[in-house]
Amino acid sequence: MKRIILGTMTWGSWGKQKSAAQMAKSIETAVAAGFTTFDHADIYGGYTTEETFGEAFELTQIARDQVQWISKCGIQYPCEARELPVKHYDYSPEHIHFSVDRSLQMLRTDYLDLLLLHRPSPLLDAEAVGSTLQELRNSGKIKAVGVSNFTPQQIQLLQKYVDIEWNQIECSLTHDTPLLDGSLDFHQHQNIGTMAWSPLGSYFREDSEQSQRLKTLFKDLCQSYQCTEDQLLLAWLCKHPAQIYPVIGSTQAQRWQQAQEATQIELSLTDWFLMWETGMGHKVP
DSSP: OOSSEEEOTTTSTTTTOOOHHHHHHHHHHHHHTTOOEEEOOTTHHHHTHHHHHHHHHHHSOOOGGGSEEEEEEOEEOOBTTBOOSSOEEOOOHHHHHHHHHHHHHHHTOSOBSEEEEOSOOTTOOHHHHHHHHHHHHHHTSBSOEEEESOOHHHHHHHHTTSOOOEEEEEOBTTBOHHHHSSHHHHHHHTTOEEEEESTTTTTTTOOOHHHHHHHHHHHHHHHHHTOOHHHHHHHHHHTSTTOOEEEEOOOOHHHHHHHHHHTTOOOOHHHHHHHHHHHHTSOOO
């Protein structure tokens, strides 16, 4: 699995509304640029994006074993495809099996390289879920098991029944909670891989005091490292010893190439802390 992962959440109706032909071109462009891992979830596009992606992949000449597909299950999302009374989480064995089989059908593949439980549920029965995930792994329908947005304690409970290999969490310079709450330390201790969704944080989304502070700092740092602002944000994450794998949401090929190049930037120790201090708005403790 390559260090930068492409997220597909906005490829379909929740964003760019790409057709199968357009997605096929994006897949080919991404693979040519060195990307091999695509991050999905069954709910993306109101349960429609995986199907378009699966159709698109068949239009390419790329071999399935040259790429890795991640998908997630567990969220029951009220939308046109599912007229549900409320958004909720369903981790019953029946629903997990249904979700995996549906993702395989939509993506037109025999297996998922990684299945993630999308969000923790207060009603999650760890023993039943662990047994179900182990069944799926033994059957070959999924190659690896992980979670998304789970705390260390929630992972520990699930680990009693099944090996957890990844946790995909929100982590960035503007959302540094995992650096401070023990999450990244736990991942390293348990040999659990860390993926970071929204790795650029709120920097480009919000015009806040925090983003203004960072913009001022980045003017000099971008010149010093001959890079862009988004590359600095990714380089900051990649320096962490947890070996964080950013999941980028951009649909622009130029941004994809910049993200790849960001993994080669070696921030100095002092610049890393300078960025962290500026993001927090105060000196480190």
